[in-house]
Amino acid sequence: MSRRFVEPSILPGFSLTFGFTVFYLSLIVLIPLSMLFFKTASLSPREFWEILTATRTLAAYRLSFGTAFASAGINAVFGVIIAWALVRYSFPGKRIIDALVDFPLALPTAVAGIALTELYAPNGSVGRYLALAGIKGAFTPLGITIALTFVGLPFVVRTVEPVLEELDPQLEEAAASLGASRWYTIKKVIFPVIAPAVLTGFTLAFARAVGEYGSVIFIAGNMPMKTEIAPLLIMTKLEQYDYAGATTIAIGMLLISFFFLAAANFFQWQLSRKYGKV
Amino acid sequence: MSIEVRSIHKSFGSFKALEDVSLHVETGELVALLGPSGSGKTTLLRIVAGLEKVEEGQVFFGGEDASIQKVSERGVGFVFQHYALFRHMTVFDNIAFGLNAKPKNLRPPQAEIRARVSELLKLIQLEWVADRFPGQLSGGQRQRVALARALAVRPKVLLLDEPFGSLDAQVRKELRHWLRRFHDEFRITTLFVTHDQEEALEVADRIVVMNKGRIEQVGTPDEVYHDPANVFVLNFLGNVNLFHCRLDDGKVYFGNIGVEIPGVASDNARSANLYVRPHQFQITRDAGTGTSIKAAVAYVNPAGSVVKIDLKRETGEMIHVEISQAEFAALKIVRGDIVYVSLRDVTYSEYQI
Structure with missing residues (x-):
């Protein structure tokens, strides 16, 4: 017996919605992406490889992915804490805090970048005290991480919130009645349940941070080899009309991002398999 | 171990959940808290467990004041209506949870934990589900696992909150009889909440009939059915x-x-x-x-x-x-x-x- 492409469903509308999905994704995602590869194809494999492995490119990749990873990690920890406070307790000003979480999404990133630079520059109101402690805020990888943490904040909070809301408080009561300490309960009962959501939030924050441009260029200082992020390097190449060079670096970023997302998805799949979906 | 509840008051906002409730449960007794929803029976059970704070009154376990103890220190086995099993853990790990959660110096060795869990799985007649997840079990099986989990830490008292409330009639009857047999064998002081008068009459040694945050009558099933203290009890236990x-x-x-x-x-x-x-x-x-x-x-x-x-x-x-x-x-x-x-x-x- 031959297997069908899809099992026929009793609910109508499959061909319409599926057709639209394919058309829409092609128009919005696939065609622009294919242009990327098309443009790069004007280079010889040797030229392509040279641009991709130039020390300046590698340094930019390292900086971009390193700071994105660090900021997503910071957001994963503090995002869970914020989500916990918002879900579990009611307190005055809760709605204001709730709105503040979405703020980084609404604010033009360049505005955020300028504000953060003002704050963390050596003569800024925070940077001044950091400088006393011998820490440079703006114009270092630390500054970039701060900016990326800012733009990535909503993702972990918003993905973990619904899962925490669904988490039955009786599970914690059951654990307590069995003599478990609070810490043991968090470790063994709460964390395993929210872990997949935290990972999803982490991935989203990471993806957002890798592609971030506006808020970073002000605070980064943009010194080649030191504080030059990959998206900026692409912009630099574009300004020099080196389209093929720009798309090459973009393809590099795309492949690395794809690898990370695939790894995260695999990890997620393993988590949900281990904890047996109900 | 006996349970003594002394003049408990509890309110949620302006709603008075319990008003001056006192109750004594003898060691080894099986007592049902029976009443319509909103009568305060679950609140009383949760107060005995330490899951709810009281405004006034005390709870004693075997003459010892438990009011100052936290839930985790009271040594109670609590079974929830909706099981509250840890769904990311196997049945085995669920039952072993209380033993594994003990601080290192009090935790029994792994071999002993394994033996205890198998013993409990045998007791609930579910030896073959040890490696399954709660999501793969039926409601009745889940509730039996929840009971085994509560028993694993050898609780002083067993508290059941509408344990059979979300099961279908046939399974409910079976588990009801099973609970009675289990209690006859092990004689753990047990307090259980139910709104099903048939269940209370059939299983309990004594029934506490509650209404609007007060106790209407305490007595054996025979007493509350044939000699009700007032119209409410008469009406609540059977048609009239x-x-x-x-x-x-x-x-x-x-x-x-x-x-x-x-x-x-x-x-x-x-x-x-x-x-x-x-x-x-x-x-x-x-x-x-x-x-x-x-x-x-x-x-x-x-x-x-x-x-x-x-x-x-x-x-x-x-x-x-x-x-x-x-x-x-x-x-x-x-x-x-x-x-x-x-x-x-x-x-x-x-x-x-």
Whole structure:
């Protein structure tokens, strides 16, 4: 017996919605992406490889992915804490805090970048005290991480919130009645349940941070080899009309991002398999 | 270990959940907290467990004040209506949870934990599910696992919050009998909440009937059913018919028909309410001695261990009657028949004013 492409469903509308999905994704995602590869194809494999492995490119990749990873990690920890406070307790000003979480999404990133630079520059109101402690805020990888943490904040909070809301408080009561300490309960009962959501939030924050441009260029200082992020390097190449060079670096970023997302998805799949979906 | 609850007060906002509730449960007793929803029975159970704070009053376990102890220190086994199993853990890990959660110096060695869990799995007759996840079990199986998990830490008292409330009738009956057998064997002091009077009557040594944050009556199933302390208890435990009648000269009058009932004082005439259970009636074909009420058969349901019959009096009032299958077979009544009902074994009580 031959297997069908899809099992026929009793609910109508499959061909319409599926057709639209394919058309829409092609128009919005696939065609622009294919242009990327098309443009790069004007280079010889040797030229392509040279641009991709130039020390300046590698340094930019390292900086971009390193700071994105660090900021997503910071957001994963503090995002869970914020989500916990918002879900579990009611307190005055809760709605204001709730709105503040979405703020980084609404604010033009360049505005955020300028504000953060003002704050963390050596003569800024925070940077001044950091400088006393011998820490440079703006114009270092630390500054970039701060900016990326800012733009990535909503993702972990918003993905973990619904899962925490669904988490039955009786599970914690059951654990307590069995003599478990609070810490043991968090470790063994709460964390395993929210872990997949935290990972999803982490991935989203990471993806957002890798592609971030506006808020970073002000605070980064943009010194080649030191504080030059990959998206900026692409912009630099574009300004020099080196389209093929720009798309090459973009393809590099795309492949690395794809690898990370695939790894995260695999990890997620393993988590949900281990904890047996109900 | 005995449980002693002393004048507990608890309110949620302006809602008074418990008002001056005191209760004593003997060591090894199986006691049911019975009442409609909102009567405070679950709140009382949660206070005994330490899951709820009290404003006033104390809880003692075996004479020791438990009010100051946290949930995790009280040594109670708590079973929730919706199981509250850890769904990311296997059945084995769920049951072993309480043992693994002990601090290192008190935690039994792994071999001992394994032995204890297998022993409990055998007790709940689910040895073959050790490696499954709760999501792969039926409701009845999940609740048995939840019970085993609570028992693993050898609790001093066992507290069950509507343990069979979300199971279907057949499984509920089975588990009810299982709980009774289990309790007869191990004699752990057990307090369980239910809104199902049949369940309470069948399983418990004693029943605590609650209503609106107060205890209405405490007694054995026999006492609360046959000798209810007030109208609420009478109404809550089984069906009952209400007659508005007149007391005169030691007799109860339904219209012109006077019936002698033990317990009626021969004082002045007054109106009264008489409550009669469906099985306290006799149906006859003929009018007899003139002490029976004439009625028409409105509905007959012969399916079940008793036959349920609804009768309509000439005044329009309905009477719900239950007679045995043997009586029904002898009478051969069908819908529309005119019959005569008389009271049997009815005793008049003070609250039937």
